[in-house]
Amino acid sequence: MAEMQTQNHSLPASARALLPMLFLAAVLTGCGGGIGSTSGGGSGQPGTGDGLSAAAELGKKIFADTALSVSGTQSCGSCHVAAFAFTADRTAAGPDHGSTVPLGGPNMDLPGFRDTPSLMYLSFSPDFFFDSDGGPNGGFFRDGRAGTLADQAIDPFTTPFEMANADAAAVIAKLRTRPYLADFEALYGAGVLDDPDTALKRMGAALAAFEIESNDFHPFSSKYDFFQSGKATLSAQELRGLALFNDPSKGNCAGCHPSTTADGNTRPLFTDFSYDNLGVPRNAAIHANNPATAQSYTPINSDDGAHDYYDLGLCGPFRNNGGLNTSGLCGAFKVPTLRNIATTAPYFHNGRFATLKDAIGFYVRRDTKPEEFYPTAADGSVTKFDDLPAAYGGQFIVNINVPGSDALYVGNVNTLEIPYNRHIGETPALGTTEINDVIAFLCTLTDGYDPQNPTAQALPAQCQAAALSP
C-alpha cells in the first residue's frame, strides 16, 4: 500500500501543473456519481480514471453504484460528493435537504448521528493503534471503529440508516446483478460470491484501492502546495494566518494539524491522526440529541438526568471496545485533515458550527467566554461541555460573574493545550482580525488552485468574507 501511495503521490512537475484544471473538470462532472467520468485518456490525471489498477477501477464503479442500497438511490458517492471535498452536500437542494446529518435507509428518511466526514486524504491515515504513550491514533470513522480503510468502506452497506442492507448476503445478492460482476469475479474469483462475508470484504478492498490510487482523493493541488514548492506566494493576510496557525503560543493549530511533513516523504496532511476531546457543545439540530426528533434506533446510553444519549466518540456507543476501560477516552474524536476545510462545513463531529469563523471562535473563546457556546442561566452560571456526562468531566458548572469558578477542572476535555488553557475573562488566543487571518490561510488549503490563473479558483463564500475583513 505504501508503495502505491508513493507512486501516485509523486507526480512529475508537468503533471502536477495539470492537476488543478483536471480536478475542476472532475468536480464539474462528479455530481450524482460522486466522481468524474472514467474513460481513459492516458494522462494519469485526477478524474480520468487512467492508471488505476483493476481493483481500483472496480472500486470506482462500486463507489458510484446506487443500486447496492435498499433505497436504490444511495451510493458511497451520495454522501461523499467530490464537489464538496468528498463530504456530503448539505445544501437545501441536496439529498439531505440541508440536514446536519445524512439521511438514508430504505426510504431515505432515516437520519444518521454524525456529520459526514470527508474522504479526502483519508488513505494516508494509519490503521487504528495506540501509540507508545497510550494515545489512540489512526483508524477510520470519527471514532476510529473501523481499523482499516477497507473495513470503513463496507460498513455503510449494512447500516440500517444508510444503505440499509440486512446483511452481507443482501449486498452480494445485489452485486450479482451489477454489470461489473465479471470484473469482480475476474479479480477475486466467482467462488467468493458464495461466501458473502468474504465477498463483502473484497468489495471493501476494491473501494480502498480506489481511494488510495485515485488522485481525486488527494490531488495536493492547493495554493499551499504550490506555495511550498515555490510556485505561489501567499498574500500578506494568508501569511499572517499561517504564522498564527503555526505559532504554538497563538493558534497552535499545527499542534494537532501539522503544516509540515510527518515522515519527510508525504506532503503535510494537516492532521496527526490523533484523538482529542474539545468539549464541543451539544447540537440540538441532530435528531438524536432532541427527544422530540430522536430516532427509535438511538442508542440510549445515559441516565444522568441531563440527556439519555451522548455521542462519546472513542468510548461509544457506536464503537465497541470489548470491555476495555476507556472512560478516559470518552468524548474524544479523531482529528480530521484541514485540507479543503473551507469546503466541508459544518464543523466537528456533530456539525455544531456552520462556519470556520464560528469554529475558530469556539476554539479560542470556549474558556474565556463560555456563555457564547453553552447553556447559560440568568445568574451567570454556564454548563460547559454540555455534550459530555459529568462522569467524564462534562456538565461543568462555572459562573461568568465569579472569577476563578473555572479554575479547577478534572475531566476528559482538553484544557491544557493552547488555545484551550484560558479562563473566564482572559484574553483569547486570537482576536477577530487574527481569526480572519487564519481563515484566509485555511482557504489556501482548498484543492484546485492554478498558479497560472490564481483568480480562477472559486473559493467558498466564507473565504471571500475573511479576505474582505483583514
Next chain:
Amino acid sequence: MKPAALNTRSTLILIAAALLPAAASYAADATSAGSSTEQKLEQQVELMQQQLDVMKTQLQQLKAQNEALAAQQQQTAQAQVAAAAAPSGGISENLSLWGYGEVYYTHPTHDGALTQFDLARAVFGIGYRFDDRTVFNSEYEVEHGVASADDAGEFEVEQFYVDHQLSSVASIKAGLFLIPAGLLNEHHEPTNFYGVQRNFVETLIIPSTWREGGVALHGSTQSGLTWDVGLTTGMNLGGWDINPEDPQYRTALDLINNGVGPLQATHQELSLANGQKLSQYVSLNYSGVPGLLAGASVFTGKAALPSVPAGLPDQRVTLWEGHVRWTPGAADLSAVYAHGQISNTATYNIINTGASNPVPASFLGYYLQGAYTVWQHNGYKLAPFARWEHYDMGNSYDGIPTGYTTVPGGLASDGKPWPLPHDRVWTLGANFYLTPHVVLKADYQSFDANTDLTRFDLGLGLNY
C-alpha cells in the same frame, strides 16, 4: 615513553654546576696576599648575588617547563587511552578494555522540583591491536541509566573504526570516528574537562560527542604539528523539528540533552545516515611549545534535505572553530570560538512562517576558561575554575518576514515564556581529583538571559 621533563636529581646537579665557578673564584680572592680590599669583597658578593638571582630565575623556568610538560603528557596519555587501543588486559595482549562514566546531580535554583540525579553516561571501549600498524577502536555508551523503548536512555556506538599507520608521519582511519573539532570533542572524558557537565559551546555549537562515518588521513610532524583531514557523512536537515508545540527544554540539563543545537539536531551518528551528500573536514593542531596547544578546524558539506517540500535549494552546513589551551604551571587557561552557517535557509523558513524553531543561517559560541591547581597532595588535586561563555544557536536567520519573530512571543502552554536560543553563562566551580582517573566536581552556573536555567551541580566522573 619516559617524560622529557627534568627530574629532581638532574635539577640539583645543574645547580651545583652553576655554583661551583663562583665559589672557586671567591676562595682564590680570599687567599691572595693582602691585596683584597673590603670594596672588592663587596663587589664579589654582589656579583654572586646577581648570579644566584639569574640561576633562581632559570630554575623557576625549568620547574614551570617541567610541570607544563607533565600536564601535557598526562593529557596526551588520557587522549591515547580514549582514542587508541592500548594493548593490555588478560585475555590477549592485543585486546584492550577501557571506559569512563559520569553521574550528575543538578539543581535548578529557580525550581527545585526540576532537580535531577542522573547516571548520564556509562561508557566502555574495546580495542584490538592487529599488528604494530593496525588497530581497531570502539566506544559504546549507555545514557541515563536505562536504555529501552520506554525510557529516555539510549545505547549508542560512539566510535567504531580501524586505524592503519601508513608511515611514520601518516595514518588512515575508516569507520565511525570523532570529528577533531574544539578542545573537548576528542577528549570528552569527565576527567578532561572542568565543570560537572561539558560546556555549552562544545555541546550546542560543536555537538560533542560529535562523530561521523567516513575515512580520514591524519598524522603529525616532529615540530609538534598534527593534522587530520577527512571525508565523512554530514548533516541531515530532514531531522530538524521546525515547529515543536512546546519548548524543547526548561532546564540546563535538558538544554544539553535534548538535541536542540543546530548540529546536535541534524548530525546523523551513522544511524542509517543519508549518504547522498558527504562532508569534508580539515583540522590542524600545534603543540610544539611546551604547555601550549593551539588549533583550528573546518567542517563543511551539503546537507541532506527532506524530500518534502520538494525543490528546496541545496543547503551547505559549515562549522569552523579555533581553540587554544595554555598550561603554564598550575594554571590551565583555554578558549574556544566556534561559528556555524547553514546556507539557503530562507525558502524553508518562509514556508514555515510562525514556526517556533526556524532554521538559523548562522550560530556561534565562545568561551574563556581559567583553572588553577591550588592544592595537590598524595595524589589528590584541587583545581577551582571559572568559565565565561556565550552561545547563540540562532545568531541570524534568513526568510523571516519583517515583523515576524524567531521565538514565539507569547507564553508556552506551561504559562512561561519560551526560552531564548542564546545566553551568556558564568560557571564557577572546582574539580577535585581523588586520582588522575577519578574526579569529584561542583559548579554553579548563572544564566544571563534564560535566568530559569541557573543551577547548582555536583558530579562524579571517572575513566579507566
